[in-house]
Amino acid sequence: MSEARNALTQVKKVVVKVGSALLSDPTQGLDRQKIDAYCAQIVQLMGRHIEVILVSSGAVAAGCHKLGWTRRPAAVHQLQAAAAVGQMGLAQAYESALSEHGHATAMIMLTHDDLADRERYLNARATLCQLLQLNVVPVINENDTVATDEIRFGDNDTLAALVTNLVEADLLVILTDVEGLMDADPRVQATAQRIAESRAQAPGLDALATAGAGVMGRGGMLTKLSAARLAARSGANTVIASGRQADVLMQVLDGADVGTLLTADLTPLTARKRWLAGQLRAKGDLLLDAGAARAVAQDGVSLLAIGVVSVKGSFLRGDMVRMLDANGKVVAQGLTNYSSDEVIRLAGTHSEQFGQRIDYVGEPELVHRDNLVVVEGTSD
Numbered sequence: 001m002s003e004a005r006n007a008l009t010q011v012k013k014v015v016v017k018v019g020s021a022l023l024s025d026p027t028q029g030l031d032r033q034k035i036d037a038y039c040a041q042i043v044q045l046m047g048r049h050i051e052v053i054l055v056s057s058g059a060v061a062a063g064c065h066k067l068g069w070t071r072r073p074a075a076v077h078q079l080q081a082a083a084a085v086g087q088m089g090l091a092q093a094y095e096s097a098l099s100e101h102g103h104a105t106a107m108i109m110l111t112h113d114d115l116a117d118r119e120r121y122l123n124a125r126a127t128l129c130q131l132l133q134l135n136v137v138p139v140i141n142e143n144d145t146v147a148t149d150e151i152r153f154g155d156n157d158t159l160a161a162l163v164t165n166l167v168e169a170d171l172l173v174i175l176t177d178v179e180g181l182m183d184a185d186p187r188v189q190a191t192a193q194r195i196a197e198s199r200a201q202a203p204g205l206d207a208l209a210t211a212g213a214g215v216m217g218r219g220g221m222l223t224k225l226s227a228a229r230l231a232a233r234s235g236a237n238t239v240i241a242s243g244r245q246a247d248v249l250m251q252v253l254d255g256a257d258v259g260t261l262l263t264a265d266l267t268p269l270t271a272r273k274r275w276l277a278g279q280l281r282a283k284g285d286l287l288l289d290a291g292a293a294r295a296v297a298q299d300g301v302s303l304l305a306i307g308v309v310s311v312k313g314s315f316l317r318g319d320m321v322r323m324l325d326a327n328g329k330v331v332a333q334g335l336t337n338y339s340s341d342e343v344i345r346l347a348g349t350h351s352e353q354f355g356q357r358i359d360y361v362g363e364p365e366l367v368h369r370d371n372l373v374v375v376e377g378t379s380d
Contacts, residue, residue, distance in 0.1 A: 062086030175243030235268030284313025334372030
């Protein structure tokens, strides 16, 4: 057993994400036997004094089955209708399965807006922590019933990673219908091998992850890799494993060689920095010159107006903005002290010149380092 696998036996708080393909199919609807099996494992983990939060897909798939739809719809209003129909059955299935073991459950519906607002973020954290103290199993799903294209997470892998950061879990377990991250596409190459262990931030993993998903799913291996990297920001490791494997949760927490273990090699962020890093919907972009991009990316220092080359988007004071280098790579994101109109006038100037460009002189920084987090960037 590797040192990293051995560390899994010491986990005290885990977030478990179960994908749609494991819980339902277009012809049969929800698979109660599988739900019962997962809940039985969760109860066993709780018996080891491990706190468990479940992030479950399946509402849309269950609703599609009840409505006679064989594929996940693309239209938001149809997704909302399917989610509204299916959520009742999903909640009932978990309530029934866990009550058989003497445990209460709580269904919590979230949208990106809930975690983008700092006060609601802290409220969600407090609620989850209280439920865990009461020995209640929180079951979390994206609120597809009210979500729109602008605020929905897009997949429950991302939601699970954000919840991992929210509650400062030690481990994220993503259960899917494949045995882990493979070194080649097994649908094309029969000799493809499972990657047993890697650093979450290893750049070579991107080429191995595919963006495909099943007819009822929304996230592929690429979203799972992104989720692992997001969870790593709070120091959490991630295991991607097959939910079809018997007692998979028990095996993972026993340190067995199952799935792909993606280790967090980052220094855990502070609570506020984790919240900043989890904001996935920026209102605008600031293109930085080479010096500013380097200073922000390497040192996480405050962003000054002198280093801004151009502005994209419309935003207000306090909104989330991204900071990009000359190649369009996102190097950081944070809360701006000035609106987009003001930043356009302030760009390229020193703070002592602010009074000549706008009607008032506020903070000398465009984005203060306390409200800024360096991110693992992508090209825009």
